Amino acid sequence: MNLTNLNYAPVLVVGAGIMGAGIAQVAAQAGHPVWLHDTREGAAAQAKAQLAKTLQGLVDKGKLAADVAAAALARITPISAVAEAASAKVVVEAIVENLDVKRGLFRELEALVADDAILATNTSSISVTAIANGLRLPGRLVGMHFFNPVPLMKLVEVVSGLHTEPAVAEAIFALSQAWGKVPVHAKSTPGFIVNRIARPYYAETLALLLEQAATPAVLDACLRAAGFRMGPCELMDLIGHDTNFAVTNSVYGANFQDKRYSPSGVQRDLVDAGWLGRKSGRGFYTHPQTEAEKTLPAAAAQSAPGVVSVTGRCAWATRIAEAMAAHGARVTRNERNPEVSISFACSQGGEGRVVVTDGRSAAQRASELQQPNVAVFDWSVADMAPGAVMAYAVAGQATPAFAAQAAGVLAAAGWHPLRTADAPGLVVARSIAMLINEAADAVQQGVCTPEAADAAMKLGVNYPAGPFEWLQRVGTAPVVHLLDALDSHYRGERYRVSPWLRQRLYTTGAHPA
Numbered sequence: 172m173n174l175t176n177l178n179y180a181p182v183l184v185v186g187a188g189i190m191g192a193g194i195a196q197v198a199a200q201a202g203h204p205v206w207l208h209d210t211r212e213g214a215a216a217q218a219k220a221q222l223a224k225t226l227q228g229l230v231d232k233g234k235l236a237a238d239v240a241a242a243a244l245a246r247i248t249p250i251s252a253v254a255e256a257a258s259a260k261v262v263v264e265a266i267v268e269n270l271d272v273k274r275g276l277f278r279e280l281e282a283l284v285a286d287d288a289i290l291a292t293n294t295s296s297i298s299v300t301a302i303a304n305g306l307r308l309p310g311r312l313v314g315m316h317f318f319n320p321v322p323l324m325k326l327v328e329v330v331s332g333l334h335t336e337p338a339v340a341e342a343i344f345a346l347s348q349a350w351g352k353v354p355v356h357a358k359s360t361p362g363f364i365v366n367r368i369a370r371p372y373y374a375e376t377l378a379l380l381l382e383q384a385a386t387p388a389v390l391d392a393c394l395r396a397a398g399f400r401m402g403p404c405e406l407m408d409l410i411g412h413d414t415n416f417a418v419t420n421s422v423y424g425a426n427f428q429d430k431r432y433s434p435s436g437v438q439r440d441l442v443d444a445g446w447l448g449r450k451s452g453r454g455f456y457t458h459p460q461t462e463a464e465k466t467l468p469a470a471a472a473q474s475a476p477g478v479v480s481v482t483g484r485c486a487w488a489t490r491i492a493e494a495m496a497a498h499g500a501r502v503t504r505n506e507r508n509p510e511v512s513i514s515f516a517c518s519q520g521g522e523g524r525v526v527v528t529d530g531r532s533a534a535q536r537a538s539e540l541q542q543p544n545v546a547v548f549d550w551s552v553a554d555m556a557p558g559a560v561m562a563y564a565v566a567g568q569a570t571p572a573f574a575a576q577a578a579g580v581l582a583a584a585g586w587h588p589l590r591t592a593d594a595p596g597l598v599v600a601r602s603i604a605m606l607i608n609e610a611a612d613a614v615q616q617g618v619c620t621p622e623a624a625d626a627a628m629k630l631g632v633n634y635p636a637g638p639f640e641w642l643q644r645v646g647t648a649p650v651v652h653l654l655d656a657l658d659s660h661y662r663g664e665r666y667r668v669s670p671w672l673r674q675r676l677y678t679t680g681a682h683p684a
């Protein structure tokens with residue numbers, strides 16, 4: 172396809188809802204003349220009027236010059252029939268999420284615009300390949316997936332279906348950059364990049380809730396401590412359980428009921444109850460949240476045993492050893508063992524061990540060590556401030572006195588320990604490992620590059636780091652071992668290790684001894 176430069180080319184935005192209005196704003200602010208159309212009578216004019224207020228707000232705050240705002244607004248023309256925009260060079264569709272309606276619209280549009288005009292769809296879940304099927308020139312249809320709110324969210328997934336011509340995807344990539352966005356290329360597969368890789372963030376928490384491993388408040392606090400702006404429960408409450416459940420179902424169905432994407436009965440019950448989250452006043456939490464719901468169990472009193480042995484080579488182990496010493500403990504270090512753990516004499520006799528999770532439950536580790544007093548604690552993937560929340564679990568065969576001691580030791584190490592049931596992989600470790608696993612599969616299947624996955628998760632859903640950045644930080648072996656342990660505990664398809672990750676164990680020389 173012979174594409175002309177799209178700078179300042181006329182743009183038609185179809186659908187003047189939340190997304191369409193935002194797309195029109197961004198295009199107009201980048202200097203394009205924009206036609207805005209909606210089948211709902213008056214919707215396009217209404218969207219423009221709303222935009223006038225938004226732009227005025229930016230002017231009032233000193234973020235935009237008055238003449239620039241006025242010029243941007245003047246570039247937007249609401250139209251009642253798409254025929255008025257026949258000379259558009261780019262069409263961005265943001266109408267109802269329905270394959271037949273979108274196909275019908277694009278058939279109408281391709282009869283109208285010139286053959287070198289690009290047709291872009293903002294669909295969030297429909298196959299770009301399927302939307303293009305049946306068009307006279309399907310190669311010029313591409314996904315241009317913005318995130319809500321469009322003017323603020325930097326990410327655009329440029330989605331190529333089987334028909335999409337590379338030059339078309341490149342032109343939309345460049346156009347997105349010209350609009351101040353950060354585009355990433357993606358292959359049209361269920362959920363594209365963000366909505367696919369993000370699934371485990373919700374799914375692992377829902378799985379833990381199903382097992383009654385912890386409360387929503389505890390799970391949210393643990394993931395916030397790992398750097399996420401919102402915990403999964405509060406985030407699902409914000410998104411709306413109906414929407415989140417629908418996306419999960421759609422990804423699950425589109426992957427032929429692969430158990431890895433299985434929706435959760437916990438969320439279905441919320442939807443059935445009409446507890447959709449903030450919009451209905453109740454979800455996991457009541458909204459506004461009560462003080463009782465926000466309050467976490469108090470941290471245990473800090474107490475370090477007289478003599479401790481700390482294993483592990485990383486900075487984390489050093490920090491633990493220093494904290495224990497500061498509490499008056501006589502500390503010995505064992506750096507030959509890379510696993511971070513704290514061992515000490517139990518108050519009631521015998522040895523106690525508090526060790527970072529490797530995906531085995533505390534009970535399994537205690538059984539294998541033939542030592543009942545074992546506790547496991549969660550991964551720390553962020554620089555955690557002193558007093559940050561840390562999940563831990565105690566083996567069922569441990570004594571109550573050891574459980575209390577383990578909490579005191581973790582508090583002395585600088586955390587606010589929160590006890591969960593003995594679920595393998597605890598909270599942060601299993602969530603992060605599964606996010607990495609999903610991203611690894613996406614890369615192996617050619618959906619995106621590792622760099623695109625990192626950028627997409629940071630910019631599309633504000634993750635504190637990208638999955639491959641976490642992988643770099645944690646290392647391949649701990650991730651693979653954790654997933655293998657979960658796989659052997661739960662015995663199903665859900666925790667199967669991505670072949671890409673398993674290969675990486677060998678190629679990076681991180682093969683376990």
Ligand code: NAI
Nearest residue numbers: 186187188189190191209210211265266267268294295319
């Ligand atoms: P919305 O419901 O706010 O707006 C859709 C608009 O399209 C409505 O004003 C409706 O009257 C109009 N419309 C429906 N059929 C039409 C047709 N045949 N021709 C012209 N106009 C028509 O929906 P929203 O949220 O803006 O979503 C639009 C598209 O963007 C969907 O495909 C959605 O999946 C996608 N999307 C939505 C995101 C979100 O967070 N809301 C994020 C990314 C993509």
